[in-house]
Amino acid sequence: MVEQAELLKGRFQGDPSFEYAYAEVNAEDDENFLDDGKELTIKEENRLVATIEQIDRAVGIIPRRALMKTPLGSVHENRSFEGLSLTEAKKLSSYFHFTEPVNLKNKTLLEKADLDPSTDFLDSLEHDVPQGSWTVQFEKGSTVVVLRSLLWLGLTFYHVPMTKQYGYIYCGTGEKNLDLPFML
Incomplete structure (x- = not known):
């Protein structure tokens, strides 16, 4: 379908x-x-x-360490997750796609050496193609981090650093922005 x-x-x-x-x-x-x-x-x-x-x-995301993978392979909510720090929240590498990993399997052993297998088992946003398909913004007057997708215009992700609060919403036309590579 x-x-x-x-x-x-x-x-x-x-x-x-x-x-x-x-x-x-x-x-x-x-x-x-x-x-x-x-x-x-x-x-x-x-x-x-x-x-x-x-x-x-394509653009469903979660903060790093919000989920944990057990040694048996099951994935659970990380009860010790207390949110990202302010410096981590500004980086695209602190956010993961909420789907089965694709790019993670293509990484070399040297690249995988720095990853924690219990928390870094999903694909990071920093390697999305095309580069620049996400914007990271801090809302004025608050400490809310907002990520917006330029590929699916209308998708907004939010996270309040140092708390467990995060989520995303899509309010768009249902059309993928196929012109994005030419716009960057």
């Missing part, structure tokens, strides 16, 4: 029962029809679910 939704471009209609037809998207392909001659379609509610999955996979 995610792969089908990735083919669709443009904004959502606002009607969960609206059906997108793939013939409108790719008029040259003969693969837009099923074996019985019916046209391939996807409902807007399914496209929305797939888009939320894409956003969570």
Whole structure:
């Protein structure tokens, strides 16, 4: 369903029962029809679910040490996590993707030597491609750190240093910013 939704471009209609037809998207392909001659379609509610999955996979993040991995491989909330320090909170390397690691497996043994296997088992934001796809800001008059994604415009992550408070919200159009490499 995610792969089908990735083919669709443009904004959502606002009607969960609206059906997108793939013939409108790719008029040259003969693969837009099923074996019985019916046209391939996807409902807007399914496209929305797939888009939320894409956003969570691409830009869902957590602070470093918020989760712990046990020697048996299970992941739990770190009860001793008391938040990042002010200096750590300013660094992209202090935030991890909240998905299965991809880049971590490609690191050399020398790069893995400095990592703690119980807390550094996810991919860091500092190695995201393209470089510069995240902004880190301190809110004026408070100590809240805000990270914003430039790839999925509308995603905002917050963390209050020295506390357990963190989270993210997406308030965007549901469109990936494919022009980001040209904007940087």
